Amino acid sequence: MTFSCAVSGIVGTGATSYLESAEHVTQQNVSDQLSMDKMMVSDVVKTLEKRNLLTRKPQPEDGRAMSLHLTASAREKLKKAVPAVESADEEFLKKLNTKNRERFIECLIELNPNMS
Numbered sequence: 001m002t003f004s005c006a007v008s009g010i011v012g013t014g015a016t017s018y019l020e021s022a023e024h025v026t027q028q029n030v031s032d033q034l035s036m037d038k039m040m041v042s043d044v045v046k047t048l049e050k051r052n053l054l055t056r057k058p059q060p061e062d063g064r065a066m067s068l069h070l071t072a073s074a075r076e077k078l079k080k081a082v083p084a085v086e087s088a089d090e091e092f093l094k095k096l097n098t099k100n101r102e103r104f105i106e107c108l109i110e111l112n113p114n115m116s
Contacts, residue, residue, distance in 0.1 A: 024059055024067045035112050053077070 031041045045068065048054035053074035056066040070078070093101050 026059065026065050026067060028065075030068065048074070 027038065027041050027045055030036070030045075031038045034041075045054060045056070049056065053071055055069045055071060057069060059065040059067050093104070096104060
């Protein structure tokens with residue numbers, strides 16, 4: 001497993017939790033939360049929407065802003081994907097002793113404070 005795969009897993013798990021737990025999440029919220037470029041988030045949202053994994057609905061308080069919602073299909077896929085990502089993360093990180101693992105995660109958080 002590569003470093004980028006492991007980091008993607010850590011970020012992906014966080015993003016999934018964020019989308020599932022927060023109400024009225026907008027593309028701007030996702031961009032801010034993950035420190036991602038707005039255009040990249042827009043492209044990802046369009047792709048997920050085409051695959052029927054995400055829907056957009058007008059925000060109740062601001063009809064110009066769109067809330068992102070996972071579809072039932074997406075939630076079903078996530079039930080399988082999240083354990084696989086967590087397992088991949090564990091496989092990647094098991095090479096580090098506890099102290100170094102904690103230090104590595106602290107460094108990731110320092111690089112992207114929104115991960116905590």
